[in-house]
Amino acid sequence: MPINTELYPEEETHHNQASDAYQKAKKALRDERISGFTGVFLALFMWGHMLFVSSILTGEQTFNFIADLFEHTWLAQITIILITIVFFVHFVTASRKIPRGLRDRKKIIKLGKSIKGSKNRWNQEITSDIRLRNHSETILWIWQVRSGMAILILGSIHLFIVGTDILQRSLGGAGITALESTGRVGSGLWLLYVALLICVEFHAGVGLYRFAVKWWIGKQLPLVGKVTRRKTHLVEQFILIFFIIIGIVTLAVLAGLIDPPLESLMADVLGNSI
Amino acid sequence: MGRTLTFKIFRYNPNKDNDSPQVESYQMEETQRLNVFTALNTLRETQASDLMFDFVCRAGICGSCGMMINGRPTLACRTLTSDLPETIELYPLPFFKLLGDLSVDTGIWFREMAEKVESWIHTQEEFDPQATEERMDNDIANKIYEAERCIECGCCLAGCATVQVYPDFLGAAGLNRIGRLMNDPRDQRGDQEWFELVSTESGVFGCIGMMACDDVCPKDLPLLEVFSYIRRKLSKIELSK
Ligand code: HEM
Ligand code: HEM
Ligand code: SF4
Ligand code: SF4
Ligand code: FES
Numbered sequence: 001m002p003i004n005t006e007l008y009p010e011e012e013t014h015h016n017q018a019s020d021a022y023q024k025a026k027k028a029l030r031d032e033r034i035s036g037f038t039g040v041f042l043a044l045f046m047w048g049h050m051l052f053v054s055s056i057l058t059g060e061q062t063f064n065f066i067a068d069l070f071e072h073t074w075l076a077q078i079t080i081i082l083i084t085i086v087f088f089v090h091f092v093t094a095s096r097k098i099p100r101g102l103r104d105r106k107k108i109i110k111l112g113k114s115i116k117g118s119k120n121r122w123n124q125e126i127t128s129d130i131r132l133r134n135h136s137e138t139i140l141w142i143w144q145v146r147s148g149m150a151i152l153i154l155g156s157i158h159l160f161i162v163g164t165d166i167l168q169r170s171l172g173g174a175g176i177t178a179l180e181s182t183g184r185v186g187s188g189l190w191l192l193y194v195a196l197l198i199c200v201e202f203h204a205g206v207g208l209y210r211f212a213v214k215w216w217i218g219k220q221l222p223l224v225g226k227v228t229r230r231k232t233h234l235v236e237q238f239i240l241i242f243f244i245i246i247g248i249v250t251l252a253v254l255a256g257l258i259d260p261p262l263e264s265l266m267a268d269v270l271g272n273s274i
Numbered sequence: 275m276g277r278t279l280t281f282k283i284f285r286y287n288p289n290k291d292n293d294s295p296q297v298e299s300y301q302m303e304e305t306q307r308l309n310v311f312t313a314l315n316t317l318r319e320t321q322a323s324d325l326m327f328d329f330v331c332r333a334g335i336c337g338s339c340g341m342m343i344n345g346r347p348t349l350a351c352r353t354l355t356s357d358l359p360e361t362i363e364l365y366p367l368p369f370f371k372l373l374g375d376l377s378v379d380t381g382i383w384f385r386e387m388a389e390k391v392e393s394w395i396h397t398q399e400e401f402d403p404q405a406t407e408e409r410m411d412n413d414i415a416n417k418i419y420e421a422e423r424c425i426e427c428g429c430c431l432a433g434c435a436t437v438q439v440y441p442d443f444l445g446a447a448g449l450n451r452i453g454r455l456m457n458d459p460r461d462q463r464g465d466q467e468w469f470e471l472v473s474t475e476s477g478v479f480g481c482i483g484m485m486a487c488d489d490v491c492p493k494d495l496p497l498l499e500v501f502s503y504i505r506r507k508l509s510k511i512e513l514s515k
Contacts, residue, residue, distance in 0.1 A: 022466065025473035029512055032479045097482050099439045108435040111368070115433055115486055118345030124357045132348065135489040138435050141482060210483040215506065218499030229485070229498070 031093055036211050038090035043204035045083060050243055054250040058266040060178035067176040071169045076176070080163050087159070091152055098145055105142075112138030140206050147199040154196040185254035193254075197247040205240035209233060277304040277360055281317065283325070284365045287374040297363075298322070304355055310362070311339055311351035314376075326375035334492065337425035340367050340432065341376050347432040349492045367432035369441075380428040387448045391471065395461045414457055421454035421500065423493050430487035430497065436480060443480035446487035446497045452477070453500035456507065465511045473508045 052070075055062040070076035099105050115135045124131060161184070162176060169175025185193060212232045219227050252258045279302055286295040300321050302313065311329050318325045330336040332351045339350040342365035344358060355362065370378035387393070430446035431437050437445045444452070452472055455461050472478050478501055488497045 019470070021470040025470045026512065028475050028477075028479045029473045029508060033509075104439040107438045111433070111435045111438060111486075112484075114342070114345040115347075115490065121344035121359065121363075122346075122357060123359055128357050129354065130352055130357070130492075132346065133489040135346075135433075135486055137483070137485040137489075141435075141484050213485065213498055213502070214481075214483045215502055217502045218496060219502065219506075229488075 031096060035090060035093035035096070036214070038086050039094060039204075039207050040211055041086055042083075042090060043208055045086075046200055046204055047243070050246060050250075054246050056178060056181070056250055056253050057260050057262045059260045059263040060182075062266060063178040063181070067178075071166060071175045076166050077170060080159065080166055084159055084163075087155065091148070094148065095145075108138065109142055112142060137210075141210075144203055144206050144210075147203040150195065150199045151203060154192055154199065157192065158196060182254050182256060185251065186256045190251055190255045193251055194248070197251065198244065201240055201243045201247065205236045208239070209236040278302070279304050279313070279355060280361045281313065282361065282363045283317075283322075283376065285325075285375055286372070287326070288372055289374065308355045309351055310343060310353045310355060310358075310364070313355060313362075314350065314364075326373065326377040328377050335425060337380070337427035340378075340380070340427040340429045340492075341365065342367060342432070347429040347490050349427060349429070352492060367428055369431050369438055370428055378428070380426060383428070383431070384426050384447070387444060387451065390444065391448060391452050391455070393451050393455065395455070395458060396463050397460055398462065399460075408460075410459070414459065417457045418454055420496060421450050421457070424450055424495055425493055427492060429490045429492055433486040433490040435484055435486065436482055440476070440480055442476040444476055446481075446491070446501075449478055449481070449504060450495060450497055450500050453504055456504065465514075469508060469511050472504055473512070478504045478508065 052066050053063075055066050067076075070079070099108070116139050118132075119134050122132065165173075165176045165180065174180065209232050212227065213229060216227045217229065217232070221227060224231065249258075249261070253260050281300045281302070282297050283300065284295065285298045287293045300317050302316060302320075311332055314325065314327050314329075318327075327341070327350070328338040329351060330338045332339075334349055334352045337349075340347055341350055342363075343350065343353055344363050347367055350364075364376055366372055366376045366378050367380075369383075370380050371382055373379055424447060426447065428447070434443075434445055437443045449472070452468075455463070456468055456472075474480070481501055485498060491497060
């Protein structure tokens with residue numbers, strides 16, 4: 001028979017899943033999962049996104065074909081709503097870690113810079129008894145916050161622009177077309193896109209690295225062996241450079257600076273198959 | 275050989291009226307295999323008799339001599355001046371209570387931490403001094419040993435930006451302690467208890483993965499591996515409920 005325990009501290013008498021402490025702990029885990037998984041989801045989306053946008057490298061036809069396919073099947077409409085939601089959920093949950101006070105943010109920057117800068121204030125030989133490791137991840141986090149804020153603004157503008165396009169298509173307009181895209185990128189919007197591209201790739205790269213370290217470092221995985229910082233960092237750097245190069249070339253084509261470099265390839269393929 | 279070193283040392287005694295923080299310069303000749311701890315002793319004997327700093331073991335074991343040496347937290351007794359340029363800047367570790375000059379009280383923090391994580395083996399079993407010791411799986415024993423190598427120097431906390439901003443956060447040394455006890459089959463605390471203790475913003479989810487602790491720990495503890503172990507374990511506990 002349950003007895004009355006109101007006079008006794010809850011943490012002693014309520015060790016069950018209804019207790020405040022348990023609910024709080026559950027919420028902390030949930031927040032961490034949401035901010036992490038939405039971040040990873042957005043990063044994966046960006047890879048797919050880059051694949052589709054860079055179809056312009058093979059000429060306008062492919063780009064238009066893909067755009068049409070997605071809009072026709074309502075995939076574009078569904079995706080943009082979904083992505084907008086995930087985008088804001090990530091923003092809200094991830095920024096719970098950003099200190100509100102300016103003084104606090106300055107402390108992080110100061111300490112990060114101090115440890116990073118100490119690399120130049122020591123002169124250790126490789127053979128030194130006690131090799132100190134270089135450290136830059138604290139400052140990288142600061143830049144992750146800064147790039148995140150930039151993405152919030154630039155990404156919202158972008159989502160609004162392409163969102164309007166897609167909406168028009170649903171109402172019988174043209175939707176996303178190579179003509180429309182090259183038009184706006186060429187008329188100066190490339191500036192926004194270069195900034196957005198660099199911010200997104202940097203933010204996602206560092207984010208994925210951090211995510212992997214947080215959850216999997218030290219774990220033995222098949223094929224890759226033990227997950228280490230070194231390995232994850234190398235993968236991150238590769239992905240970062242890869243996507244920035246593709247992105248910049250794609251933007252150059254969209255802005256009309258260069259011709260689609262793979263157009264002849266595409267023509268060959270189509271020519272042969274038709 | 276033959277270098278003249280300039281030490282720029284943070285000087286401030288919070289217990290003295292009207293004292294204000296400043297940096298004083300001292301010069302001394304470098305000798306062979308001089309370390310920062312020996313240099314400080316020489317300075318105190320010859321130039322600054324009231325200089326405050328801590329040391330006990332001078333062998334990287336007691337964890338007393340942590341300080342900021344040219345911008346990063348590390349142990350003075352393990353730092354050879356030959357690894358440093360001619361100008362050496364010394365500050366006390368941030369975050370801890372300043373006792374004066376380079377001396378901080380890490381003990382207060384470590385005691386509070388130990389109380390918060392109830393840093394002892396929780397067991398109902400009667401201790402029998404005659405019995406042979408229970409056998410333990412080698413992997414687990416190694417993990418516990420790795421965690422036990424922490425010398426409580428406080429460098430990981432001084433280097434962690436998060437703990438400066440959220441002082442309730444248990445930090446690397448605290449999480450390492452929790453990981454140590456979670457791994458120990460003799461500790462009878464159940465999943466629920468661990469979950470409530472560590473799955474919090476002052477527990478493992480306070481860490482935002484800046485990785486400074488891992489880079490500065492003078493004993494090279496696998497701190498990040500402990501965090502990821504705790505994270506995965508909490509996840510498993512929650513999913514199994
Ligand atoms: C809306 C603007 C955004 C803001 C303000 C923002 C902010 C942040 C912050 C502060 C973190 C660190 C969280 C932590 O360390 O716990 C973070 C993590 C992350 N972000 Fe973003 N972000 C934004 C958009 C994006 C986008 C568009 C992507 C994908 C391309 C992305 C991918 C990631 C990833 C993968 C992580 C790592 C998650 C983890 O470590 O658990 N973020 N974000
Ligand atoms: C379903 C949602 C989205 C659609 C349909 C979409 C569509 C497009 C299109 C059509 C372009 C070509 C330029 C233009 O027409 O203005 C483009 C470029 C770009 N978008 Fe998106 N986008 C979406 C979401 C996002 C998100 C969430 C981000 C990041 C926050 C993003 C970042 C970029 C970047 C960086 C470029 C420049 C590409 C490059 O460098 O080659 N997009 N997007
Ligand atoms: S974990 Fe490392 S840096 Fe932190 S107190 Fe222990 S020995 Fe020092
Ligand atoms: S990983 Fe970073 S945030 Fe986490 S405890 Fe270490 S220094 Fe602090
Ligand atoms: S004096 Fe004991 S660790 Fe340096």
